[in-house]
Amino acid sequence: MKRKGIGEALTILMLLGVASVVSIIVWDQMYKQASIESIERKYELLDLVFKRLSVSNSTHTQAYFFLTLKNTGSTTFKDTNIELQYNNGTVILSMQNTTLIGVSKSITIDNIISIENTRLDEEYLLKIDAITSDGSTYGFIKKIKLSP
DSSP states (O other): OHHHHHHHHHHHHHHHHHHHHHHHHHHHHHHHHHHHHTOOOOEEEEEEEEEEEEEOSSSEEEEEEEEEEEEOSSSOEEEEEEEEEETTSOEEEEEEEOSOBOTTOEEEEEEEEEEEOOOTTOEEEEEEEEEETTSOEEEEEEEEEOBO
C-alpha cells in the first residue's frame, strides 16, 4: 500500500510541475505580445509650408516645400519616405531619410521644387511612410494645397 501512495503522489507532483512550466511559458508569450502591442509608432506634422514662388515659364512654377516631422511615438524610426504627389498620383517630390529618428526627435525637409502651373485651390497628396527599428511600419497621407 505504501508504494502505491508514493507513486500517486509523485505523479501528482509531476503533473503540477508540468502545469507550472506550461503556465509560465504561456504567461511569458502573452507578456511579450502585450509589450509589442504597446509600442506606439507615430509622426506628428509640426510644420508644413507649400508655397508658390514664381513662374519660370508658361508651364512650370517653382514652389517652396518645407516640412518638419516629430517622432511622438515610443520607438525609433530607421527609414522615412516622403512623397508629394499631384492628385492624379504623379510624384513631384520623393525623398528618403535613412537617419535614425529617435523618440521626441525631428526631421526637417527644406526644398525648392518645380511643379506644373496649377490652380491654387488644387489639392496635392503628402505621403509619409516609415519603418521602425523593429521592422514595423507606419504611414499617413495628408491632402495639402499650394499657397500663393
